[in-house]
Every structure is written in C-alpha cells, then in structure tokens.
Amino acid sequence: MPDSSLFRLSVSRCFGGTVAVYHHTSRECRCDMRFSIYLPPQAEREPVPVLYYLSGLTCTEENFTTKAGAQRYAAEYGLALVAPDTSPRGEGVPDDPNAWDFGMGAGFYVDATIAPWDRHYRTYSYVVTELPELVAAHFPIRGDRAGICGHSMGGHGALVCGLRHRDRYRSISALAPIAAPMQCPWGEKAFTGYLGDDRTAWQAYDATALVATHADPSRILLVDVGTADPFLAQGQLLPEVFAAACQAAGQPLTLRRQSDYDHGYYFVATFIGDHIRHHAAVLHG
C-alpha cells in the first residue's frame, strides 16, 4: 500500500473557493512531488468535475496557478483545477544541468525507459494514474468527470494522455501544444533521451501518431496557437501536421490560429476561459 499522505504547503481564498499547493511522496516518480489544486465554491456543497492542466518546459505547478487567471472561470463553471509539476525533482533525481528542454522541468509526460532517467521520470503514469487516485481520495472531485488541458510541452502531454485514455478524460484541449513531437527538435531530443533510439517506442507519446489509432469522433479537440509564437515559426509545435492527422483519422478538431499572440502566459490567460468553457460543456453534460 503506497503512502497517500498529502501535506499542504499553502492555501488561499480565491474567487470564493480555495487554491492550495500540496506535496506528497510519489510512488511513480520516487520523490517528493507537488501539485496545486483549485476547488471552486461549488465544491463546498457537492463533488465537482476536475480539469487537469499540464504545464510546459521549465515550469512547476506554480506558473499556471499564479499567472493564468484560470480560477475565475473555474469558479464560474464549477470545475476543480489540478496542476502538477512537470518533472521529478530533488536529491538523487538525475538532471541535465546544461539543458532547459531535458531533465528537470522537462519530463515530457513520458515513462522513461533509459537509465538513469527510468527510475524517476515517470510523469506519464504519475499524471494518468497516481495523481487522479490521490485527488479522488482527498478532495470532493467527481473522478468520472475529468478533462485534460495543457500548454506547450503540457499541451503535448494533454493530447497524449487524453487520446490514450478516453475512459479517464472526457474532454481534451491544448494551448500551443508540441503536437507532433517525433517530427520536431524538442521531441526528438526528449524521446531519444528518455526512450532510446527505437522510434517505434516513441509513437505511444506522439499525438500525431496516436490519433490514427485513437481517434474518437464523439470528442471535439480544442487547440489554440498564436501566430506570433516563435516556437511555431521554429517548427517545434507543428499544429498543421496534427490537424492533417486528425482529418485523416476522422478526429474532430477545432484549431484556432490567434493573430499576433506569442507563446507566453498572456496568451494562456487570454484563451484559458474558452478552454474552461469547452471542458465545462462536456463535463457538466
């Protein structure tokens, strides 16, 4: 029986609900992991649906929680928000101190199979299994009403987790996702490091590859990307490649190109309300 104790680091009133940060010993990542959770006012009366939010490169649980302004919409629509850290951290957890796009802060939501990463870098299983179990055990959440959203590397994670687990996530969206990681420099570097050289092993973590076999016509994906996003120009995001794969597979996708927006949190803050509405419509449906 794994230890499922939670320790609260902070709690504040926010839009009539509460935003809190917890840490716990993760069985998957074999280290202390943090996540933030926002419980809307509705959660004081009854269990509420939950939206998981996965952050991007270099982020922790803090970026989305303090900068996206999402609590306002979560309070309006009666959703809980859960935002985990993006990688294992701490003493004994390997890192590449010269890279910001690999190692700590850059777990890419995979279960690594290559040493030394394989012992701790298991953020895929952490997100899809351990974290939902923990949240369901401790908070007034409807575990059967969950959606998943993310930004950049976390948008990749949200698409992958959501496509692979239609039973666990009823709704999926992404902001500026790395949508075809097998075909971009960030993804190739991360997958080589965490998963090795055999590209067939990468397909389980590539939304563009997955959608061919995991399309679900009953769920419309929502994806936003800014036209002034420098990583779009650099070919790291490849939303058009993902869109073509969705079309070929019969996966409904609403892809919106937002004029002049860049990759940062002002972009996220501007459109997170639309994403929360997208999820709420499904999760309260």
Add this chain to the structure above:
Amino acid sequence: MPDSSLFRLSVSRCFGGTVAVYHHTSRECRCDMRFSIYLPPQAEREPVPVLYYLSGLTCTEENFTTKAGAQRYAAEYGLALVAPDTSPRGEGVPDDPNAWDFGMGAGFYVDATIAPWDRHYRTYSYVVTELPELVAAHFPIRGDRAGICGHSMGGHGALVCGLRHRDRYRSISALAPIAAPMQCPWGEKAFTGYLGDDRTAWQAYDATALVATHADPSRILLVDVGTADPFLAQGQLLPEVFAAACQAAGQPLTLRRQSDYDHGYYFVATFIGDHIRHHAAVLHG
C-alpha cells in the same frame, strides 16, 4: 529638457490589446525605472482613460502585471493600466540589504528628505508627475481621465496620491492598504528613515491624516481588505482607523471586509475586477 525616451523590454498580445514593459531614465529617481502598460483593444481607435496601479512591498512592475489577471477587465472596460516599480534600483541607489520593508522594493511612494535616501527615493513625484507626463507623451491615453489603485504599500500610495491630487485622479481605490502609516510599524519605520523624526512632515503621506483636509464628497473611495490577512491582524493596515477618519471628514468610503481572504495576489485577482469597474464607471462618466 529631460530625456523622455522610452525603451521597450517586452511586448505581448493580451486580451486583444498589448501588455508591454518599458524602461527609461527617470529625472526624479535619477536611475533607470521600469513600468508596465496594458493598452486595451479600444486604444487602437481612440485615446482611453488610464488606471495607475501601485504595488506593495518587495514588488516590481511585474507582480501585478503577471498575477492579477487585470487585463481581462481592462479590455472589457476600455482602460489602460500602468504599473510602475516600487522604488529606484541599480548601482549607486542606496539600500538596506537586511530589510524587505525599507530601501529597494519599499519606496513607500514618498519623496525622501533624509540622506542618503533623498537623492533617489522620490517615487511620490515620480508617480504623480513624471510617469503621467511620460505616459501621455507616448501612448494613446486621456490624461484628463486617470484613476489610481494600489495594494498594501501601494494602496497607501494610491490613497495618498489620489487624495492630494483630485485634479489628476478622478477615482481612487485600494486593496489591503496601509491606511494609517503613521500609526503602524511599517509606516513608522519608513517615514522615520525617509522623512526624519519630525512627525509633522509625515502627515503629507498618511491617508488618515490627509483625509481630514482633503476629503472630496464627490468621489467614493473603494477599499477591500481580507479578514484572514495576517497584516490586518498585526495592525499594519488599520482600515478601521482610516474609515473613522473618512466618516469624521465626510469622505464617502466603501470599505469591504472579504471573509477568509489573505494578503496575496489571489485576493487581488479576486477583487481587481470590482476595482476596475469602480474606476471605469467614473472615468467613462
């Protein structure tokens, strides 16, 4: 003729407008100063009213800009937002490295008269004169339609600047302000250091003292404070002392005690929408 050149450090699209950070050589503070400005979509067509926001202890121009979620409301109501740094900074600017409530990050919006602070710590004149001139010269702002708001130390600043300059600020509000600084430890320390031991010199920077001579029945002040604010319990904020002074002077005040909210940016984010509506009703009136 002072140099009024502005240099842009960043710009991003945000809620249909733009958020940018500038730096410039300040004639008042005799150093490089930064401020952020949000221009709502309406500013692309015509000049818009402006709300100045003064931040609290330890803050820079960044805290409010990234964490308050205010741009959403500014876009809705057609107001520009301007948020300056809280003190002079840089080489040659004196500091008390052992204090977070005095020196850099803690200018208290006064014009210091005591050496060595008097040469650079002139954030009062910076806020009420230099910054509005600069903003009017460079941006599509209606300089005759300005309001002022602030948080904590910046709430003190907003009340003081607003009360002393009814011609420059048509509307005033504050979140968890240090509302009677002459009567609290933070204020006594700051005023002694910046202004000296003669308490009569302090009165020009104490909202509770000022309201006796600067009440304006035509302006309703809006002040929010959280009941779980630890600095309220420590007697640093003293909203009840300010409220009594307002009542005695005939200054209309809406003082709201927000149950269970603390002093942080989740409190600011929750209520900044009400404050922006308060200012917009006056500034568009």
